[in-house]
Amino acid sequence: MNNFFTANISDADPLISAAIDDEVRRQADGLELIASENFVSEAVLQAMGTAFTNKYAEGYPGKRYYGGCEFADVVEQAAIDRAKQIFGCEHANVQPHSGAQANMAVLLTALEHGDQILGMNLSHGGHLTHGHPLNFSGINYKVADYGVDKESEQIDYDELQRIAEESRPKLLICGASAYPRTIDFARIGEIARSVGAKIMADIAHIAGLVAVGLHPSPIPHCEFVTTTTHKTLRGPRGGLSMCKEEFAKDLDRSVFPGVQGGPLVHVIAAKAVAFGEALQPGFKTYQQQVLANAKALAQTLADGGLRIVSGGTDNHLMLVDVYMDGKGITGKAAEKALDEVHITVNKNTIPFDTQKPFVASGVRLGTPALTTRGMKEADMKIVGEMIASIIREPESEEVRAKVRKDVAELTAKFPMYPNRYKSGQTEAISAS
Numbered sequence: 001m002n003n004f005f006t007a008n009i010s011d012a013d014p015l016i017s018a019a020i021d022d023e024v025r026r027q028a029d030g031l032e033l034i035a036s037e038n039f040v041s042e043a044v045l046q047a048m049g050t051a052f053t054n055k056y057a058e059g060y061p062g063k064r065y066y067g068g069c070e071f072a073d074v075v076e077q078a079a080i081d082r083a084k085q086i087f088g089c090e091h092a093n094v095q096p097h098s099g100a101q102a103n104m105a106v107l108l109t110a111l112e113h114g115d116q117i118l119g120m121n122l123s124h125g126g127h128l129t130h131g132h133p134l135n136f137s138g139i140n141y142k143v144a145d146y147g148v149d150k151e152s153e154q155i156d157y158d159e160l161q162r163i164a165e166e167s168r169p170k171l172l173i174c175g176a177s178a179y180p181r182t183i184d185f186a187r188i189g190e191i192a193r194s195v196g197a198k199i200m201a202d203i204a205h206i207a208g209l210v211a212v213g214l215h216p217s218p219i220p221h222c223e224f225v226t227t228t229t230h231k232t233l234r235g236p237r238g239g240l241s242m243c244k245e246e247f248a249k250d251l252d253r254s255v256f257p258g259v260q261g262g263p264l265v266h267v268i269a270a271k272a273v274a275f276g277e278a279l280q281p282g283f284k285t286y287q288q289q290v291l292a293n294a295k296a297l298a299q300t301l302a303d304g305g306l307r308i309v310s311g312g313t314d315n316h317l318m319l320v321d322v323y324m325d326g327k328g329i330t331g332k333a334a335e336k337a338l339d340e341v342h343i344t345v346n347k348n349t350i351p352f353d354t355q356k357p358f359v360a361s362g363v364r365l366g367t368p369a370l371t372t373r374g375m376k377e378a379d380m381k382i383v384g385e386m387i388a389s390i391i392r393e394p395e396s397e398e399v400r401a402k403v404r405k406d407v408a409e410l411t412a413k414f415p416m417y418p419n420r421y422k423s424g425q426t427e428a429i430s431a432s
């Protein structure tokens, strides 16, 4: 046997192998609070690392452009069936390589080049693919945008109605990357219908909550619904586009050959495994804990003197105003100070931010990843106190040393990937 087919990666490529081990260790030894991240199960990881990566399967189950697709058909059909069962949608396409591609396929289906769209402003919580000038959505379509009310920091639906009447979009895009409150899809549906627009709801962040009924579903109100599969839904990196049956053929054509070539069958296999997990009763318990943890974390941070944008959270994430008009530190400084004690967050603009996006007044925190590790409200109180102490005294070596020790203690209580975790080797963590 040729050792091409037998050598372990540790022998075949020591550089990459060590980096993979370091990354597993970084994830296990730190506190992951990036709201768009999560930890997949060992089963999902295994499905991704399979020989399905070798397979070309352009087309759809039963209608492929290549031979040898009988097992690819099994996994893709299972992924489709499970997605439909989870969300109650009429049609699902599981091939989009990412959330951005899932959205691109819908825009290609619903619009002609140059048509008017209406999306949520990026600096108020929207996403690049909802009309940012540097993104395909802003390059190829005319864009109008809506945002949140200055006082409540929540979506201003009356203003959205007014902007919709003024801009007359062909597609209204809702859903967000940094919006901590419940989105009223029924109301947005009424607004869209009142101006003759179709709707795309992008539930990339909240899909896991929607899956178990802990956030109202957009499916009854929207022609198109898209999501990523790797955020609260806790699957592999990827996208999913759903639609009403009348658009099914067009949407499938938009994904392939419109936007993509061959599907990533190994990733679709992992999506199927994750969707299977989402259909288990334990997934609802998990999502309930995600919400309880987010509330506990937001409360602790508020008690610690930080300002929570919109006054709280209804979902898995919160925006924390760490700058507070100059009383605190910038989002950029907070991200860096927290990174140094192995707490991972991202800086984020807050609505009506006075700082540039690369500096920002806020940080965005989410609880999906820590909840997957098994943490509960009492642990969130510890995490929140650590964060508040670092932001209060970002330069104090004493505070840093204490928090580093507390992070190590807390993470040690919630081990992950025991079959993949290798201690020692390099000093990637302490070097950060």
Ligand SMILES: *Cc1c(COP(=O)(O)O)cnc(C)c1O
Pocket: 036, 097, 098, 099, 100, 101, 103, 126, 127, 129, 175, 176, 177, 202, 203, 204, 205, 228, 238, 239
């Ligand atoms: C994360 C996200 C996406 C994009 O997902 P990628 O997989 O990174 O392309 C799209 N829309 C929203 C609202 C998101 O939060």
